[in-house]
Amino acid sequence: MKRKILIVGGVAGGASAAARLRRLSEEDEIVMFEKGPHVSFSNCSLPYHLSGLIDEADKMVLMSPEKFLVQYNIQAKVNNEVLSINKEEKYVVVKNLVSGESYKENYDKLILSPGAKPIVPNILGIEEANIFTIRNVVDIDKLNKYIKSIDVKDIAVIGGGFIGVEAAENLREAGYNVALIEGTDQILRPFDYDMVQILHKEIYDHGINLIVEDKVERFEKDTVILASGKKISSKVVVMAIGVSPETTLAKEAAIDIGETGAIKVDQNYRTADKDIYAVGDAIEVYNALTHTVAKLFLAGPALKQARAVADHINGKKALNKGYIGSSAIKVFDYNGASTGLNEALINVLNMKIKYEVVRVILSDKVGIMPSSAPMHFKLLFEVPTGKILGAQAIGKGDVTKRIDVVATAIKFGGTIEDLKDLELCYAPPFSTAKDVVNYAGYVGSNLLNGDFKQVNVDLVRGLVEHNAYIIDVRERGEYANGHIKNAVNIPLSELRQRVNEIPKEKPVYLHCRTGQRSYNATLALQNLGYNNVYNITGSFLGLSFYEYFNDKTKNRESILTEYNFR
C-alpha cells in the first residue's frame, strides 16, 4: 500500500525519520518540507564555525535535496514553508518562499519536526542593538561574515546555555573580546553550582568577561546596559538566552500543546490526531527519573523519536522508556558531561526523593602519564535503595566516557553497588585500574552503609566562619603553599602519633587535596574512637575552584595565591 508521508522540518528529526521510512518501504511517497535553504545540517556544530575549526559553512550541510532524491527517493523541498494543516481533509498548505506561490499537499501521515527557535526578548532599545541568533547554517554564516567584514572587536553573548557558551568560546578563540552575560548565578544548568565553578574559572581564565547574576536592562548603540549598571561595549550581540518549541503551526491546527509549551504526544510520539506525529525539540517528553513531562533540546533523543515514528507508521511497535537526558560540552581545555538528575533539578521540581551525593576527584589516567589530569566527579543516588539518579563529570580528560557508563547503568536501573563491579577497559593511556566510576561506587556504598560522613564543599565557608575544627591532612609543604583559614595541619603521615591533639568532644572536619588521604584519615579516626568525623567532599582542589569564582569578597588574584593554583 503506497502512502504519502509528509514531514515538516528537514533537520535532525525530520531527515532521520525520512531515511528510516524509506528503508522500511520503497513504495511510500516521502516529502520533507524545510523553510530554510538546507536540510540535514549539523545543528550542534554551528558554533565551531566561528573559530574556524569548521572552516567553511557549507561543510555543515550534510545532505543536499539532490542526494535525498537520488539516494533515498525522498523529496526534500527547501525554502518551502508549511503554513497550515487541515486535519479533517488531511492536507497541508505550503508556501514556496522563492516563487511566493502556495500549494496544497495531501497526506496519509504527517510528521512534525519543526524544532525550536531562539528566544529574543523584548528588551528596551533592542532595535538599537545588532542582534544575532544561532539556529541554522544561514545564521552562523551571517554572523561570521558580519564580524569579519567590519571592525568588530567587542561582542556580547547573552545567555550561558550550551549555545551561548560554545559561541563565546569559539568567538574568543577567534580573537574577539567576549562578554558572556548570564542572568542566573551560573551557566550550564546540567551542572550543579558546586561543579560548574570549574567551568566558570576556565571561561574567566581564557579572557572572557563572564558576568553572572546580572540581566540585560536595555541596549544602547554598541552598548549593553546591565541591571547592575555595568556597561558592556559590544558592536555585536549574540542572543542565546534559550529556545522555545516551534509550535505556531501545531497551535493553529488545534494540535494539543502541553503545560511545558511544547507539543503533546503519546507514547508513540503521536498527537491526539492519529495521523499526525511530532518529534524533536518541538515536543515534550517523559522523563523516566522525574516522572514528569519536560522539554528536552537534545539531538540524540530527536533521532530516537524519528526512528520510533517511522517504525510505528510501519507497524513496528516498541516501548517508550522515557528519557534521562545526557549531554556534554567542551569549554576550552575542559570537558564537561552530565546525565540524569542533579541537585538543582531535584530542588526546582521539589521532588520528595531522598538522595546522597558522592563527590570525588580522581586522576583520569595513570598519574604518571604526562597527559593525566584530575577529574571532578559527582554522583547522586537514592537513599535507601542506592539507585543511581544522575552524575556530572568535569576535567581535561575523558569525562564523556564516565558519564556514558553511568547513563548506561541508570538505564538498567543500576545501583552504586553495581558500579563497584563494572569491568572497565584499562591501559595507562586511557584510565586507571580502579576507575573513577568504580571508585564512586565504593564511596557511595560506604556512605549508604553509614561507614563515614561527609560535608559538602559549599559549606566550608560557614564552617570556617563558625570556627569549626578543620584538619588539613596534606603534607607540611602542601599546607605551607596555601590552605583554608584556621585549618590545623596534621599530615596523614603524622596522624597516628598526633592523634591526642585532636579533640574528641567536637566535630572534626578533614580534607586533603582530592579527598583520598582525608578519607583514609576519616576512617582511621573513626576506628580510633572518634564519632563525629566528616570528610570534606571536593577537598582542597574542589574548594579552590569553588571559591575562585563564587567568592565575591576577595579579588581573584588573592584567591589564586591562597589556594596555590597550579
Place this chain on the structure above:
Amino acid sequence: MKRKILIVGGVAGGASAAARLRRLSEEDEIVMFEKGPHVSFSNCSLPYHLSGLIDEADKMVLMSPEKFLVQYNIQAKVNNEVLSINKEEKYVVVKNLVSGESYKENYDKLILSPGAKPIVPNILGIEEANIFTIRNVVDIDKLNKYIKSIDVKDIAVIGGGFIGVEAAENLREAGYNVALIEGTDQILRPFDYDMVQILHKEIYDHGINLIVEDKVERFEKDTVILASGKKISSKVVVMAIGVSPETTLAKEAAIDIGETGAIKVDQNYRTADKDIYAVGDAIEVYNALTHTVAKLFLAGPALKQARAVADHINGKKALNKGYIGSSAIKVFDYNGASTGLNEALINVLNMKIKYEVVRVILSDKVGIMPSSAPMHFKLLFEVPTGKILGAQAIGKGDVTKRIDVVATAIKFGGTIEDLKDLELCYAPPFSTAKDVVNYAGYVGSNLLNGDFKQVNVDLVRGLVEHNAYIIDVRERGEYANGHIKNAVNIPLSELRQRVNEIPKEKPVYLHCRTGQRSYNATLALQNLGYNNVYNITGSFLGLSFYEYFNDKTKNRESILTEYNFR
C-alpha cells in the same frame, strides 16, 4: 580483636588489600612481603619507560615502604621473600634477601598476591641470546639502561600479547629497529582475526618488522632464527610470549592449584585453607560468560579481588559476580578495546552458544570535526535472546568509551534492544548524535529480526574467486580509485534507475565504504523484491585493512593502490 595479617606480594593486589584492611581496622597488624625492591609500582606503565614517555623509572614506583608505614601503619618489607608456609602452625618463613637471614612470621590471616612471571622457554641456543623480560621496575630499568649504554640498533620482541606489542611500540618510538615475532597468525587475542588486521597494518606501517605465524627455532649470537628460516638480527631479545601464575609457594604448601595451573579459590577468593586467601594474576577466576574458570591477567580484577578479601576478613560479605574481562591497548595512532567474548574464544572453548555478529564502521565524532576518524566496531550477541556477549572497537578516537558502555550493558545482562535506547552524551568534539553503540543496537536488532542478511569481510575473497555478483554502491569516482576485482559499480544514487541490471535469480552482495550506504541499498533491493541480498560487513574500508596484511599473495604496495588507502 587484634589480628596479624600477612600479605605475600606488594604490587597491585597486595598493596590494595593492605590499604583496605587498614581502612577497616586500626588494630590489625598488617605486614606485606615483597621479594623485589619496590612495592606498589605501576605494572602496566612499564613499557612506556622505553620510549621516554615516562622519563624516569622511579616515577613508576607509586608508594614507598616509608609511606606505607607513616600513612597507613602498614609494614611493607621489600627484598623479603616468603619461602614457605606452615598451614598447621600458621606461620611463614621469610628470607631477607639483603642480609641473607631467614625468619618466621606468624599469621592469623594470609593473603597470597604473588603475581605471574614471564615465561622463558627452553629454546636451543638461548644462552647465546641477550634475553630480557619485563615484569617490574628493575627489569625495565635494566633493559632501558642496557640498550642505551651499548650500540644496539636491532631488537627482537618475541610475543604479540599486550606487553610484547607495547614494548615493541615504545622501542620503535625510541628509534630502534624492532622485529615483533608472533607464533600464531595474529597478535592481541582479545581481538578477532578480522579486527586485528587494522593493528597489524598500523604496526607494520610504523616500521616494525611484524612477523606472524612463525616461531623461534633457535638463537645464535645476535640473531634469532625462525622456523621459516628467516634470520632476525637482534642484539637484544625481549621475551614476552606470556606469563604464568607464580604458584611455587602455594604448591609447596599443598594449596590447591586448578586445572588452569593457577591457584584455586572459592567465591570469596579463599583457598581450601580457611585462613589463606589468594588474589591477582596467580589465581583462576570464574568467567560469567563462558561459565568456566580461567586465568585473567588484568589489573582491575586484581584490585576488586583485593578489596573483596579485605572485606571478607572483616566480615563484610558480597556476591562474586565473576568476570567478563575488559581490556584496552594503544598501538601508535590507533586505540583498541574489547570486552567479553570474541569469536575466537567461542571457538577455542567449543562453546555451543549460537550468536550473530554486528560489524559496523562509523565516525567517532561528527564527521566535519577535524579530528574525526572511522571507528571499527564488532559486537557479538546471542541468538535468539539478543543478549550481548562481547564487543571490540578499534580506531584513532575514543574506543574505550564505547567498549566501557558495552561492558556495563553486559554486566546488567543487556540485549541489543537495550543498546538502541542508551542516552549517551553528545557534542561534536566527543561523538555523534547516534553513537556507534546505538547504531550497533539498531543493526543487531535488524539482524535478529531477519530484516536483512550479511556476509563477513573474511569471505569476500572466496566470493570473488567464485564469481559472485558483488555490487559496489559507492559513487563512480570512489570506484575508479580502487575497487574489489569484478565488482559491479552501481552507485546508491543510481540504484533505483538501474535496478533492472541486477539479476534476481542469484545472490547479490553489496558494499560501499563503511557499510551504511550498502545497508540502505540492501533494504531498498529487498523492498523491490530481491530475496537474496547480503550486505558485506566491514565493507570496503574493513576489507582493505583485512586484505592488507592477510593477503600474502601480493605485495603490500599493490594492495595500497588497489584499495586506495588514504
